[in-house]
């Protein structure tokens with residue numbers, strides 16, 4: 593078997609995410625032909641370079657519309673700005689690598705990769721967290737011209753933690769809902 597390039601891995605992971613996102617947006621209870629078509633077209637387009645991952649700006653806009661809450665548990669108290677990709681792992685010092693986290697979640701996650709940390713807690717990542725993670729990864733490898741080679745290792749991401757299988761759309765969330773103020 594051929595070792596996939598970083599671009600192929602990200603294209604496959606992102607196409608699966610887009611399929612899940614479309615199903616959640618449409619309120620579909622299960623995946624079917626429409627979703628598989630979306631996934632297939634996106635994967636092909638991303639692999640061949642005719643399509644690009646959407647801008648991180650979309651995520652910024654989505655974030656501005658939301659109440660400030662912990663990205664991991666929805667708490668609205670004791671919030672701190674946390675690095676999605678930990679700084680100690682080489683995560684960038686940019687606004688799009690920042691998420692709000694409550695002190696307990698921040699402390700529990702520590703310097704761990706967020707996808708690995710969620711997996712250790714038996715939780716499937718919120719879709720918009722996954723999207724941000726993949727966009728940060730795509731940009732990182734693109735800047736280093738490493739998209740078209742195998743996983744170079746020694747970088748801030750855990751490509752092996754990117755989900756390729758999704759639970760049914762009814763079990764997925766875009767974001768963790770913010771807890772009420774009470």
Ligand SMILES: [Zn+2]
Pocket residue numbers: 662663664665666667693694695696697698
């Ligand atoms: Zn929290």
